[in-house]
Amino acid sequence: MERPGDDIQALIALMARLPGLGPRSARRIVLHLIRKRTGQMTELAGLLDSVATHSRECLVCGNITDRDECAICTDPSRATGEICVVEDVADLWALERGHVFKGRYHVLGGTLSALDEIGPDELGIPALIDRVHRDGAAEVILALNATVEGQTTAHYIAEALEGSEVTVTGLAQGVPIGGELDYLDDGTITAALRARRRL
């Protein structure tokens, strides 16, 4: 009795579970795709299938790739001795869009969390420490989110690397570009003030 055919119904239900989408936006997208079923929809199905089949995690850094090691880990020009530690691949992509960092990455895949029973082993922190020593890295940049979990994790990694030759750094905290003081939280203003610099 359901009006949109079974497959269409299932497709809408599946789409509605994607992050940021709901039943209404899923219906809109599915109808749009059905209108373009010979072009965009077929292309999307093919790409999804291809990415689902071929993508996996880089054995070295955890980035998404279609080979054993990702393009960054195999690019000799990026052997700068800097390893940038990020929570997940989205953060790696965000940093890459900045085109500033020229070293390599290490994707943790999360943050330490006692509640969720995620400890150093679950995040592969021992593997990171090994890698830092094996590569003879000069600097480890902890580009973790400025949340309690992110900073706890950063602190743990910094401690684990203490006593070794490597320099451990973190991202600067302060007023974001274009940010208006009036709209910033107190913590950010305090951090920006404490880390003020001579102009």
Added chain:
Amino acid sequence: MERPGDDIQALIALMARLPGLGPRSARRIVLHLIRKRTGQMTELAGLLDSVATHSRECLVCGNITDRDECAICTDPSRATGEICVVEDVADLWALERGHVFKGRYHVLGGTLSALDEIGPDELGIPALIDRVHRDGAAEVILALNATVEGQTTAHYIAEALEGSEVTVTGLAQGVPIGGELDYLDDGTITAALRARRRL
């Protein structure tokens, strides 16, 4: 040099062109899918492919279906003599979700528009008139959007059906359920007042 592999990049670009999505939400969805690549992503690819291959327009009413005629047009219990004319399939789905209308539909696929050179023939209005007469329909409900284009189209169809036996009706206009007068536009308030009814 691009970081997300070529296919992933293409997938994000394609997703970003879907209605309501942009580069940021597309990236978020693609990353989510890659994390669930053996489950949700493969399933989504399969469903998209299946719907793209099998869905087409009902030869009678224009609804989306996987057969020559849709489930509504072939359901004998829906031969009530009422034909509900809607702009597109999204409107048909919206009416079906209401579970109130028990007749059949006719999907125009748009509205009359001099600017876009969409005339009665492009919308299949002659076919609708033929169908109304052939089916011996008792009532044609013009469930078109309450926009200038929708109402122009409704007016055109009503005129084309003038002189025949069929009753032509339109949706009631007024205050939406849960609507607050303070937030309604003047046109709606005026329409609701003009069409006021005895309680």
